[in-house]
Amino acid sequence: MSEAIRLSEYPRAKRIDERQPPELRFSERAVQELERIKRHYPNKRAAMLPALWIAQREYGGHLPPEALMEVAYRLGTSYAVVEGVATFYTMYNKRPVGRVMLEVCTNLTCSICGGYEILRHLEEKLGIRAGETTPDGQFTLVEVECLNDCGNAPVMQVGNRYFGRLTPEKVDALLEELKNSEEHTVVQLADTIVQCHLSESERQDIERALAKAQAGSGGQDGQNG
Amino acid sequence: MAELKVLFKDIDVPGIQTLEVYEQHGGYSALRKALGMTRQQVIDEVKASGLRGRGGAGFPAWIKWNGIPKDESQPHYVQCNADEGEPGTFKDRELMLRHPHQLIEGIIIAGYATLSKVGYIYIRGEYTEPARVMRRAIDEAYRAGYLGKNILGSGVDFDLYIHMGAGSYECGEESAMMSSIMGERGQPRLKFPHAPLPTIAGLWNCPTLINNVETLSCVPAIIRNGGAWYASMGTEKSTGTKIFSVSGHVNKPGNYEVEMGTPLMELLELAGGVKGKLKAVIPGGSSVPILPADKCDVNLDYESLQAAGTMLGSGGFMVLNDTVCIVKFMRRTAAFYAHESCGKCTPCREGTRWMVKIFDRILAGGGRMEDIDLLLDICDQIDGRSYCALGDAAAWPIRASIKHFRHEYEYFIKHGHSMVEAQAEHSVGGR
Numbered sequence: 142m143s144e145a146i147r148l149s150e151y152p153r154a155k156r157i158d159e160r161q162p163p164e165l166r167f168s169e170r171a172v173q174e175l176e177r178i179k180r181h182y183p184n185k186r187a188a189m190l191p192a193l194w195i196a197q198r199e200y201g202g203h204l205p206p207e208a209l210m211e212v213a214y215r216l217g218t219s220y221a222v223v224e225g226v227a228t229f230y231t232m233y234n235k236r237p238v239g240r241v242m243l244e245v246c247t248n249l250t251c252s253i254c255g256g257y258e259i260l261r262h263l264e265e266k267l268g269i270r271a272g273e274t275t276p277d278g279q280f281t282l283v284e285v286e287c288l289n290d291c292g293n294a295p296v297m298q299v300g301n302r303y304f305g306r307l308t309p310e311k312v313d314a315l316l317e318e319l320k321n322s323e324e325h326t327v328v329q330l331a332d333t334i335v336q337c338h339l340s341e342s343e344r345q346d347i348e349r350a351l352a353k354a355q356a357g358s359g360g361q362d363g364q365n366g
Numbered sequence: 367m368a369e370l371k372v373l374f375k376d377i378d379v380p381g382i383q384t385l386e387v388y389e390q391h392g393g394y395s396a397l398r399k400a401l402g403m404t405r406q407q408v409i410d411e412v413k414a415s416g417l418r419g420r421g422g423a424g425f426p427a428w429i430k431w432n433g434i435p436k437d438e439s440q441p442h443y444v445q446c447n448a449d450e451g452e453p454g455t456f457k458d459r460e461l462m463l464r465h466p467h468q469l470i471e472g473i474i475i476a477g478y479a480t481l482s483k484v485g486y487i488y489i490r491g492e493y494t495e496p497a498r499v500m501r502r503a504i505d506e507a508y509r510a511g512y513l514g515k516n517i518l519g520s521g522v523d524f525d526l527y528i529h530m531g532a533g534s535y536e537c538g539e540e541s542a543m544m545s546s547i548m549g550e551r552g553q554p555r556l557k558f559p560h561a562p563l564p565t566i567a568g569l570w571n572c573p574t575l576i577n578n579v580e581t582l583s584c585v586p587a588i589i590r591n592g593g594a595w596y597a598s599m600g601t602e603k604s605t606g607t608k609i610f611s612v613s614g615h616v617n618k619p620g621n622y623e624v625e626m627g628t629p630l631m632e633l634l635e636l637a638g639g640v641k642g643k644l645k646a647v648i649p650g651g652s653s654v655p656i657l658p659a660d661k662c663d664v665n666l667d668y669e670s671l672q673a674a675g676t677m678l679g680s681g682g683f684m685v686l687n688d689t690v691c692i693v694k695f696m697r698r699t700a701a702f703y704a705h706e707s708c709g710k711c712t713p714c715r716e717g718t719r720w721m722v723k724i725f726d727r728i729l730a731g732g733g734r735m736e737d738i739d740l741l742l743d744i745c746d747q748i749d750g751r752s753y754c755a756l757g758d759a760a761a762w763p764i765r766a767s768i769k770h771f772r773h774e775y776e777y778f779i780k781h782g783h784s785m786v787e788a789q790a791e792h793s794v795g796g797r
Contacts, residue, residue, distance in 0.1 A: 181529075182547075186548070187549040188549060189549030189550070190532055226549065226551055229708075230491075230533045231532070231534065232531075247698075248698070249652055250684055253690055286453070287451060287454070288492055289450045289452075289453075289455055289458075289492075291611060291614075291684070292613050294619070301494040330494065333498065334494060337489070337500075338527070338528055340504065
């Protein structure tokens, strides 16, 4: 328990100098995706939410200040604006999180159908409290508000899937499954959301553009916005 | 009385999520019909149906549709609210997961009627499973020529984009959702009459039609069968059917579509009856006033529920039995609003937090009798004093719970523990 990372105790981010051009880490694929998504809106600033989802995937599951800086640069706005947006929404992780996030609903229906029992069980099982990450960096446990699948209460979100009608036994089996799985990770959730924005023809376009870039540059990842 | 299925009519058909099966069951025939009508005829059909907004407020849909300017001097937008966040509600989830083309058809018809060329579906970030179904369905619709340039050779263009949220209850509020689509913090804007309606100045200050998933899903059936057909169901002022998401202490929780005006107790029977002894019902999501068991002899429509002191809201129908401690339950409700208040308006931001503190004092055994009136006073201070209805929604359930269950509050304060002995420790806690 003592080794667990408490989200609230994580060191404050270092200050970023906006006058310096940021170090860009988006992959060529991410650049292409953002380019397509920008066209959905009359101005590029509106692509803020999808851009932050792309960044969350590209930076490995959370948004360090460098990621916010890169989004600001690519959308032609300031760091402050991006940080303001990123900190408003709960699904953007402002601190490092585990590989898999277990988000247990304890809202009204779940609270009377055993949501808190599931949360307590997970706390005991993982040896951490809600809001913490296991020392091995595998799991982050979070208590969340209504996931709106109340008919299947108690419900938990794991990455891009909901698991409902939970019992302690079901949760144990699920944890075993998740330990050896590449599914339902924090990064996969961000990618799923990004892909939902892109139409079939846009996705095909991206594949073509990537294949072309690969052929042209000998396989080097591009860094151009 | 059984269910009356309009939205759910074909939901059990295997493969209805695919375009092929949807077309076999009359899919997109409403769109073809609408494209052969004038725009005003489409709007008049919606008017004749008496369809009211299913997101919570119950505003007549046709007034919004008709309020969009009839010229194209500016771009127009359709904004579909799929940010289902109201605790207790899960109808939009099922409509998107199991019947995506019905919604898409409704959106395209709305786009045609309002001269919009672009539509956005704002799906909450947690809903990746419905979003993937929608994505597949939209791709299919593009391939078949129902979306994109020159739809079915009619000369009408319409593009539909998915915009995913990122975790915010507040973004389900229409003006906060507009901010969120425009890439800002999801905070609400000043409302009519202090500011123009979204139908005049919405997304990017252009005319915007904002409707809920369930509202737009009703449109294909209305166009196909006529507004009068739809209006023949339900009551005079609450026409058609409504999906109720029944959850909590019932034997068969789930979505049930019933005719407007169905007695509340019949819905409970449909959902397999109450587990244990009925204590109270919250008929329209966490935001609406609670209804104690002895007042449950009421019909489910906008007017009847209003007369009973509550609201139809979003149809998030939560059933509580006598093991639930109202004080603890309301503490959890208050904590939800305190967490989700966007922080823009002081009465809501501060008031919701103060209410949680007072609840915590009561639950810790240190409550004072005057705390009950203090809670009521804070409710009065919040109600009607914020930009959007989140503040009102934080006040209403608390106020109603004190009205109907004051004795439970008094007992808790006097004895330092809950009146409901069987109550497990589970509804304490939270943030």
